[in-house]
Amino acid sequence: MSQSLLKAEHVKISFGNVHALRDVSLEILPGEIHCLAGENGCGKSTIIKIISGVYQRDGGTIEFDGKKLEKISPIDAINMGIQVIYQDFALFPNLTVAENLALNTELASRKKTVSWKNVRKIAEEAVAKINFDVDLDEKVEKLSVAQKQMVAISRALMSNARLIIMDEPTTALTKKEVNSLFKIILKLKEQGIAILFISHKLNEVFEISDRFTIFRNGEMVATGSTKDLDDKKFTYYMTGREFNDQIFVPENMSEKPVFELKNLTLEGAFEAINFSLRRGEILGITGLLDSGRTELALSMFGLKPADSGEILKEGTPIKITNPRDAIEHKIGYVPEDRLSEGLFLTQSIGDNIIISEIDKLKKKNGQFDLKKRDEEIKRWVAELEIKTKNPDNPATTLSGGNQQRIVLAKWLACNLDVLILNGPTVGVDIGSKHDIHMVLQKLAKQGLGVIIISDDLPEVIQNCNRVLVIKNGKIRSEYDTQKVSEQMIIDDMM
Amino acid sequence: MKKKVKKIFQSNEPYIFLIIIILGIVVQIRSGQFFTGNNIVDLLSAMIVPGLFAIAEFMALISGGIDVSFPALASLSAYATTKILLDKGYEGNVFLAFLIAVLIGALLGAINGYFIGYLNLNAMIVTLGTSSIFQGFMQGTLRANQLSVIPQGMKKFGTDSFITATNKVNGLSSVLPYTFLILIIVCALMFFVLRYTIFGRGIYAIGGNALSAHTAGFNVKRTKFIMYIIIGMIASIGGICRVCMMQQCHPTNMLGMEMNIIAGVVLGGVALTGGAGTLTGCMLGTFLIILVQNSMILLGIPTTWSDVFVGLVIVIGVSLTALQSSRTSRSKKKAVKEGA
Numbered sequence: 001m002s003q004s005l006l007k008a009e010h011v012k013i014s015f016g017n018v019h020a021l022r023d024v025s026l027e028i029l030p031g032e033i034h035c036l037a038g039e040n041g042c043g044k045s046t047i048i049k050i051i052s053g054v055y056q057r058d059g060g061t062i063e064f065d066g067k068k069l070e071k072i073s074p075i076d077a078i079n080m081g082i083q084v085i086y087q088d089f090a091l092f093p094n095l096t097v098a099e100n101l102a103l104n105t106e107l108a109s110r111k112k113t114v115s116w117k118n119v120r121k122i123a124e125e126a127v128a129k130i131n132f133d134v135d136l137d138e139k140v141e142k143l144s145v146a147q148k149q150m151v152a153i154s155r156a157l158m159s160n161a162r163l164i165i166m167d168e169p170t171t172a173l174t175k176k177e178v179n180s181l182f183k184i185i186l187k188l189k190e191q192g193i194a195i196l197f198i199s200h201k202l203n204e205v206f207e208i209s210d211r212f213t214i215f216r217n218g219e220m221v222a223t224g225s226t227k228d229l230d231d232k233k234f235t236y237y238m239t240g241r242e243f244n245d246q247i248f249v250p251e252n253m254s255e256k257p258v259f260e261l262k263n264l265t266l267e268g269a270f271e272a273i274n275f276s277l278r279r280g281e282i283l284g285i286t287g288l289l290d291s292g293r294t295e296l297a298l299s300m301f302g303l304k305p306a307d308s309g310e311i312l313k314e315g316t317p318i319k320i321t322n323p324r325d326a327i328e329h330k331i332g333y334v335p336e337d338r339l340s341e342g343l344f345l346t347q348s349i350g351d352n353i354i355i356s357e358i359d360k361l362k363k364k365n366g367q368f369d370l371k372k373r374d375e376e377i378k379r380w381v382a383e384l385e386i387k388t389k390n391p392d393n394p395a396t397t398l399s400g401g402n403q404q405r406i407v408l409a410k411w412l413a414c415n416l417d418v419l420i421l422n423g424p425t426v427g428v429d430i431g432s433k434h435d436i437h438m439v440l441q442k443l444a445k446q447g448l449g450v451i452i453i454s455d456d457l458p459e460v461i462q463n464c465n466r467v468l469v470i471k472n473g474k475i476r477s478e479y480d481t482q483k484v485s486e487q488m489i490i491d492d493m494m
Numbered sequence: 495m496k497k498k499v500k501k502i503f504q505s506n507e508p509y510i511f512l513i514i515i516i517l518g519i520v521v522q523i524r525s526g527q528f529f530t531g532n533n534i535v536d537l538l539s540a541m542i543v544p545g546l547f548a549i550a551e552f553m554a555l556i557s558g559g560i561d562v563s564f565p566a567l568a569s570l571s572a573y574a575t576t577k578i579l580l581d582k583g584y585e586g587n588v589f590l591a592f593l594i595a596v597l598i599g600a601l602l603g604a605i606n607g608y609f610i611g612y613l614n615l616n617a618m619i620v621t622l623g624t625s626s627i628f629q630g631f632m633q634g635t636l637r638a639n640q641l642s643v644i645p646q647g648m649k650k651f652g653t654d655s656f657i658t659a660t661n662k663v664n665g666l667s668s669v670l671p672y673t674f675l676i677l678i679i680v681c682a683l684m685f686f687v688l689r690y691t692i693f694g695r696g697i698y699a700i701g702g703n704a705l706s707a708h709t710a711g712f713n714v715k716r717t718k719f720i721m722y723i724i725i726g727m728i729a730s731i732g733g734i735c736r737v738c739m740m741q742q743c744h745p746t747n748m749l750g751m752e753m754n755i756i757a758g759v760v761l762g763g764v765a766l767t768g769g770a771g772t773l774t775g776c777m778l779g780t781f782l783i784i785l786v787q788n789s790m791i792l793l794g795i796p797t798t799w800s801d802v803f804v805g806l807v808i809v810i811g812v813s814l815t816a817l818q819s820s821r822t823s824r825s826k827k828k829a830v831k832e833g834a
Contacts, residue, residue, distance in 0.1 A: 074709055090709050092702035094769030095695075103699065106692065107711045113691050 003066065005030040005163060005194050006051065011060035013046060020046045022218045023060075028163065031192045033185060035209035035226070037200050039238055039429035040399050042215040044198050048165050052084045053077040065162070078104075081162030085169065089152040093141035098123035100140050101155050108159070126154040130184050146177035153184065157193075164188065165196040170204060171426070174289040175455065175490070182208050200429050202234045203458075216240060239431040247482075248441050250465045254279035256315060258449045259331070259418045261300070264309035269295035270473035273309070277418065282440065282450040284464030284481065286457065288493055292473035294336060297422045297453050301333035302326045313417070327356065332411035334404070336422040342407040343395050350377040350391035352406050357413045380409035384439060401432020408439065418449045425459060437463050455493075457486045469493055506763025509814060510778040517785060525792040531659030532668035533792070539670050540784050542739070543748075545677045546732035547755045548780040549684050549773070550725040555759060556688070557718060558701040558768025559610060559617035561725055562756075563625035565748045567606075568733030570628045571598035571726075573638050575734060576743040579645045588651035588738065595730040602628065603726020604719070611718030629749065638745035644737060652738030673735040680728060685773050697721060701768030754804060758783040761811040782807065 006028040013021045021043045028034045038044050049055040051062065053072040062069045064080055072080075091100050102122040106114060123136050132150045140148060149169060156164050166185075170178045185195055185208060199205055205212055206226060213223040214237040222237045236242055257276035265271040270292035277283050287293045298304040300311070302320040310317050313329050320326050326333070335342045343352055354361060354376050361376065363369045377391050384405045388398060395406060404424065411419060424440070425433040440463060444450050454460055460467050461481045469476045469492040476492045522528035547564055554561040575595040584590065602624070609620040632638045652671055660667035688694035696717045699707040708714050737743045762779025764771025786807050790800045 075711055090703065090706035092699050092706060092769070094702035094765075095698060099695070103695065104710050106695075111692065114689070114695055116690075 003030070004028060004063075005065060006196075007061075007063040008047070008051065009061050011047065011050060011062065012058045013050060013055060014058060020218055021050075021057075024215060024218065024220045025223075026213050026220070027223070028194050028196055029211070030162075031189055031194055032210045033189055033195045033197060033208055035197045035199060035205045035212040036215070037198075037202075037205055037212060037234070037238060038215035039200060039431060040401075041217075043218040044215055045167065046218075047215075048084060048167060048196075048198070051077070052082055052165065078108075078159055081160055082165070083156035083159065083161040083163070084165045085149070085152045085156055085167065087167050087169075087171065089148050091140050091148055091151060091155075094139065096137050096139055097134055097143070097151055098136040100151055101126045101136075101158065104155060105158055122158070126158050129157050130154060130187065145172040146174075146181070149173070149181065150184075157188075161193055163194045163196065165198070167198045168200075169197070170199065170201065176288070176494070178204070200238065202231060202430075205229075205234065214238060235430055238429070241431060243430075243434050245434065245462055246438070246441065248282055248444070248463045248465060250280050250282070251445050252280045252447060254447070257312075258314055260310075260312035260315075262310040262312065264296075264299065264306045264311065266292075266295055266299050266304060266306045269304075270299075270470070273470075273475060275468060275475070275478075277449045277451060279417070279447045279449050280444055281466070282444045282452060282464045284460035284467035285451060285453045285470060286455055286460050286467060286489060286493065287470035287476075288455070291470045291493070293453050293455075293470050294422060296470070297333065297336075297420055297451075300326070300420055300451075301331065303333075327414065330415065330417040332356075332414065332416045332419045334407050334411065334419070334421040334424060336426065342410075343403060345396045346394050348392045349381075349386065349388055349395050349398065349406055350374075352395050353377050353380050353391075353409045353413060356410050376413060380413060383412075384409050385435065399429070399432065401428045401436065404428055404432070404436055405439070408436070412443070416448060418451070419443070420451045420453070422453045423456075424452060424454065425456065433459075457489055460489075461486065505772070505775070506761075507772065507775045507778055510762055510775065510782055510811070513811070514778065514782055514785060517782075517789065521789045521792050524794070526663075527661075527792050528789070530661045530663070532661040532666055535657060535659040535668040535670045537781075537784060537788055538674060539668070539739070540788055541781055542671075542673050542677045543732050543736045544751070544755055544758070544780050544784060545777060546680060546728055546735065547751065548759050548776050549680055550728040550732070551752075551755050551759050552764060552771065552773060552776040553684070553688075553697060553721055554617065554725055555756075555764050555766065556701045556768060556771060557697045557721055558704065559718070559722075560756070560766070561606065561621045561722070562618065562752045563606060563621035563628060564725065564729040564732075564755075565751045566625040566628035566632075567599065567602045567726055568729040568736070569745055569748045570632045570636075571595045571602060571730040572733030572737045572748075573632055573641075573743055573745050574598055574636065575730075576641055576644055576648070576737055577636065577638075579648075580641065580643070585646050587647040588734075589647075591645065591648050591734055591738075592731060595734045596727045599726040599728075599730025599733075600723045601726070603723040603729075606726065607719035607722030610722060611715045614715075629746075632745055640745070641743040644741060644743055648734070648738045649741060652735075652741060671739055673739055676731060676735060680731065681773070681777065684728075688773065693717065693720070698769060701770075703769075754783055755780065757804075757808040761808060779811075782811070 004027045008026045011021055011024050024043060024047060026047060036044055046055065050057050053074045053076055056071060098119050102119040105122050120136065127134060130153060132154055134147060140151060169181060173181060188195060197209060209226045211224065212226050212229060214221050216238065258279045260276040261273050264273040273296060285293055295304055299306040302322045302325050305321045311320055318329050354373055361369050361372045381388065381391055386402050386405050395403060425436055428436065440450055452460060452464055464481050467479050467481050467484065467489065469489055471493060518528050527533055550564055551561055572595060575591055575598065578594060579591060606621055606624055609615050610617045652673065654672055655669040656672045656674055657670040658667055688697065696707065696712045699712060700714055700717060704714055733748065736748060758780035759776045760766060761782060762775030764776055783804060786804050787800055790797055790803065
């Protein structure tokens with residue numbers, strides 16, 4: 001057996017009474033792409049922080065390159081060649097690309113002054129390593145997410161990295177960008193750099209990794225060669241449950257459309273969008289990140305009112321110029337970034353649920369009816385199986401999947417006719433994703449018109465009966481999801 | 495080249511500069527007195543103390559913090575210094591005054607720095623608190639009242655002329671004292687520190703993303719601590735300049751300057767959220783405020799209206815900035831679309 005690059009055995013850590021890692025082991029071979037998977041809260045991020053010296057473990061051993069590691073600081077880890085690319089990239093948005101690339105090297109050299117010539121030289125070397133074409137004088141805040149990630153990768157390569165840890169690097173990327181990221185990862189592998197790739201998307205794990213390790217609830221449940229892994233096993237290891245994904249078949253579709261768009265146009269975003277949605281139907285809308293799909297969602301909900309065209313509800317034209325109009329017409333919207341747009345994170349779970357129907361929860365004299373409030377909250381927590389001990393806890397205490405459910409509950413409490421969801425399961429783990437899909441299918445069967453905007457094609461195909469593909473702001477094609485393959489949709493998207 | 499020009503016009507500075515020029519022309523047309531030697535000298539000399547304060551505030555804002563205690567800090571250290579020198583009957587030159595003031599300023603700044611840096615408390619709250627403490631200490635413990643005589647050396651430094659300009663029409667002449675040189679020197683030093691030292695880049699880095707700065711290896715706490723010490727030192731220098739130029743030491747007349755200074759710096763394009771802004775913008779914004787305040791008289795507007803006009807300039811200026819940034823982000827989006 002070949003010498004391993006990193007060998008962590010029986011690592012334990014707890015924070016207060018919470019055992020974040022009970023007993024995990026992780027072995028990474030030199031120059032391999034290793035995938036670490038697990039649901040949110042399984043301890044993936046914790047082990048990274050232990051390896052990179054941010055946390056100190058309570059027990060177990062870690063060997064890097066044959067040497068036992070005792071207490072290490074983040075700087076020690078970097079000096080040994082361990083680099084972490086966090087989800088937020090840890091870049092400085094207000095500084096230029098060049099400075100972001102050079103700052104660590106400059107700091108490490110312990111100089112007191114900055115030579116801008118030197119900064120440029122370091123930066124040019126850094127981008128040359130992965131043939132990354134970028135304006136070095138541009139401020140990082142003006143770059144796209146993919147570009148920022150490239151900057152972070154280039155920076156990581158500056159310090160003779162032996163192991164690069166990427167924490168869910170594909171979350172905010174489009175398909176195209178994921179592909180080019182994978183090319184770079186393979187190139188790094190050729191240079192003998194080991195990659196620890198954190199992900200919970202199974203297609204990515206299969207595509208890129210040589211070996212895998214899966215954690216669940218702070219314990220290692222499986223490790224081995226990716227070749228021996230399949231969908232079923234993967235999902236089972238991740239969640240400890242077995243799922244039977246149901247393909248959505250509409251029942252009780254209404255005769256007449258509940259919601260229609262006619263020639264809806266927003267300059268610079270999308271033009272002449274036509275479609276109709278019936279009750280009981282789930283319509284998928286897909287396209288690349290910049291195709292105009294998000295703007296379309298925002299227009300339907302009145303956040304970015306369209307310039308021209310008509311929106312019809314039950315056959316009559318309606319005006320939607322702000323979200324209040326949309327809510328009045330019983331149209332709800334679950335935003336892409338539920339954390340910033342959909343939730344009051346520091347407020348209680350209960351208040352988040354009732355916020356949209358708060359007008360209805362009053363007594364005759366106009367006073368807020370606390371009893372009714374509690375009943376509503378109880379009802380929705382039960383209906384959507386939100387996992388919380390106490391609905392008075394702030395929404396921050398919930399996992400991504402449960403947060404998404406609150407956003408759903410909030411809307412369903414208003415007796416909607418149409419629900420628009422933008423990327424409903426982005427950043428949500430497999431178990432919750434499955435549950436959310438089931439909830440949506442159930443709702444559609446009860447007579448809700450649902451629109452799912454997503455670039456997660458398996459999600460669209462499994463949960464929608466029809467799908468529209470948008471490219472450059474126009475509807476490129478429409479398919480019955482029973483008769484379409486992922487590849488056909490991808491070809492239309494690109 | 496074209497790209498560079500475009501980049502310049504996406505920032506605030508050229509617009510503030512333009513507003514300054516336009517305002518100058520308006521005043522010139524109304525009064526004929528704007529582009530005269532003595533008016534320019536008057537403006538520059540009015541700029542000295544606010545300029546120094548603005549530089550200090552600029553640093554705090556760049557790091558993502560804020561300092562509202564500098565007027566109280568400057569008052570306390572300037573008052574204490576003057577009082578000490580008077581009590582000792584000191585007759586020498588002004589250097590000792592600056593030395594003592596800078597030392598006191600460093601000490602007071604260190605108090606701010608300790609709470610903000612090492613204890614990681616909110617800068618606004620800390621400096622609001624220390625501002626009260628500094629004032630209370632000055633008025634209570636030191637029993638401050640107006641000192642109408644100041645030491646000889648300080649008096650001389652405040653009156654000696656660096657540049658004198660005389661208006662040929664009305665025969666009025668104005669003196670630009672040597673304190674102006676201090677502004678220039680502090681400004682130049684600050685430019686160097688912020689651009690060419692790791693410490694200075696650290697301040698920008700912390701303002702951009704304090705957590706990343708920590709993981710990149712900056713000592714965030716120490717950087718903040720030292721920065722607030724420097725802010726205290728610069729503010730104290732401003733305080734002494736003020737005393738020298740006014741020929742007397744008044745314990746409270748600098749208090750309340752913080753709002754206009756912060757407004758000027760923000761007007762110059764320095765983000766309240768930290769990390770963004772240039773020293774040029776900071777100085778231009780401050781100059782614009784000074785200009786508006788000083789031009790009221792030339793325009794024949796009663797000085798009681800001065801606050802209203804300063805307020806207007808701030809609100810309009812900041813709205814223009816916001817408009818400007820939303821426009822650039824929109825045009826950029828469009829460009830991306832067309833490119834794709």
